[in-house]
Amino acid sequence: MTEKIPTIQIIDAKNYVGKTVKIGAWLRQKRGSGKIAFLQLRDGTAFFQGVVAKADVSEAVFEKAKSLKQETSLYVIGEIHEDSRSSFGYEMAVSDLEVIGESHDYPITPKEHGTDFLFDERHLYLRHLKPFATLKIRNTLIAASYEFMNQEGFTKLDAPFLTGSAAEGTTELFETDYFGESAFLAQTGQLYAEAGAMAFGKVFTFGPAFRAEKSKTRRHLTEFWMIEPEMAFMHQEESLVFQERYIAFLISKVLERNEQELDILERDKDVLRSYTQLPYPRVSYDDAIKLLQDNGFDVEWGVDFGSPEETFLANHFAKPVFIINYPKAIKAFYMKKHPTRDDVVISADLLAPEGYGEIIGGSEREDDYDTLKARIEEQGLDMSEYEWYLDLRRYGSVPHSGFGLGLERMVTFVTGEEHIREAIPFPRMTNRLRP
Ligand code: 4AD
Incomplete structure (x- = not known):
């Protein structure tokens, strides 16, 4: 036989x-x-x-x-x-x-092609070495996120993608007709995650976020994916510890499972391994401004950091670094006010070294009904759209914190890819809607 x-x-x-x-x-x-x-x-x-x-x-x-x-x-x-x-x-x-x-006249030949051409052919370009390796690592980051959240006792809560209101500023909304009324593609799942945290304690959402950002940078997409954990009875300091443990877990899983892909991308594994060493530095926004000024940056207290500032700060520490307590004026309405200062909020952005920018944005949430209501008013938002959100403070409000990890930012950071378009199968940018 x-x-x-x-x-x-x-x-x-x-x-x-x-x-x-x-x-x-x-x-x-x-x-x-x-x-x-x-x-x-x-x-x-x-x-x-x-x-x-x-x-x-x-x-x-x-x-x-x-x-x-x-x-x-x-x-x-x-x-x-x-x-x-x-x-x-x-x-x-x-x-x-x-x-x-059979296959005849395959358009992507071994010769060098321009980026525009490769992304016009993205449906085929996915088959090639670099996209393959990058997207395999993306897959590990997604799978490892579920593993981590499950092992930490989180419940996945699916937030809607069609919403009636804004959460991250009203200027970057994609508007669409919803049976005669206006609807917006979700910029974040956070407000829904907060409702979930009051029901399940620890939740996370994972879904696409849509931002009509005109900014054409190598760090911005108009459609990107975000993982947003939200934790009841958790203050910001505990949330930061959780965040750095999560990032270190993700990096260690990629090192464990994606050796082949990291080799294809020529990503230095020792450098990546160094980012699993905790803790990450915490630097106040005030100190970050001073540090930048001392190093020749023309920045004043109150500005948001641009890419050169973010790159400098994270490279200075050669690690991801938390910049904490940003000015209230440049942050979202839901961030908790500082206990002793009126001009800053209890927030933190995690900046990645090597120029990969902000990978996490998060904060403790304003849990006081009156303060939150005043913030909504101050920002000129339509109160009637936020009544349900205010209910979360009306009925058994608790301290709670959360954050959003930009998946594609994390993918570029871990893979060492130059441009965020490489980090998602079919990128959407100001100049790209197809394929
Ligand atoms: O800092 P952001 O805007 O925070 C939020 O949306 C909060 N609601 C998150 C939360 O607390 N639940 O965005 C979070 C992260 C950023 O740090 C960045 O990594 C990524 O999302 N991000 C983008 N990624 C790609 N393209 C864009 N246009 C992005 N805007 C934000």
């Missing part, structure tokens, strides 16, 4: 050395001579090489191998060998192959 050939995935090749296996794959690239064809293959789990030697296969198989075009899908059958020359470490000596789907 002949043994059945197992169908495996490339990532498992190490378990089949010396065995004949079958793999469904796509051809990335091909090179060779009259006697040998090297097939660069990928299957969504990893990348490796299939070697077709004329001397070892039938004439028909060799001719078929030579005629394969970029991105043809195929089954390859052959024996797995160790391959010390490749970083993957294994290859296949192909004995047979079967074409499944």
Whole structure:
């Protein structure tokens, strides 16, 4: 009786050395001579090489191998060998192959292409090395976030994406018609997460956030994903400890699970590992302003930091750094007022080093009914839209804190990607709505 050939995935090749296996794959690239064809293959789990030697296969198989075009899908059958020359470490000596789907004139060739072209072809570009590695790491960050939140006793609460009011300022809203009235795409799930925290204690939301930001920077998307934990009976100091533990957990999971991807992206693992060392420094906004001024920055108390300031501050400490207690005037209405100062709120932004910018924004929430109501009025918001939110202070208000982690900012930080568009499968920016 002949043994059945197992169908495996490339990532498992190490378990089949010396065995004949079958793999469904796509051809990335091909090179060779009259006697040998090297097939660069990928299957969504990893990348490796299939070697077709004329001397070892039938004439028909060799001719078929030579005629394969970029991105043809195929089954390859052959024996797995160790391959010390490749970083993957294994290859296949192909004995047979079967074409499944042909591919002609694939537009993304091995030559250099411009970024615009690659993102016009994003539906195909996803198949390539860098996007593959980046988005695999994104996947780890999502999975590890659920793991962490579950192990910390959080309940996932799904916030709506269609809302009737603003939470993060009224200038960056995407408005849409909702059966004759105005609706807005959610900028944050936070206000709903606060309602959830009063019901479940510790909750987190995870969903897209929409901001009609005109800013064209390498850190801004108009649609990005945010993880927003919200904790009842928790003051800000405890929240900061939770935040840094969460970030260190995420980084350690990527180091554990994505070695292949970090190598593809040439991300320095020792540098990443250094960011798992806690605690992260806490610097008051006041001190941050002084530090910037002492280092030649033209900033005055009251301004929001731009990218050069954020980069300087985090690089100064060579770690993610919390900037705490920002001026009230530049922060959202729901942030709790400082107990002894009128001009600042109990907030913290976590700035990543190496120029990756703000990855977390958070605060303790104003839990006093009258103060919160006054803040809503002060900001000229429509009170009737916030009555339900004020109910959370009317009926058993408690101290509570929360924060939002920008997933794509975190992805760029961990992967070392230059631009945030790389960190999401189909980026939405001021100049990009397709594909
Ligand atoms: O600081 P932000 O605006 O905070 C909130 O939305 C709060 N409601 C969060 C909370 O307390 N529950 O945004 C949080 C994070 C930022 O630190 C940043 O990482 C990311 O979201 N972010 C963006 N990412 C990509 N593109 C944009 N336009 C972003 N705006 C914010």
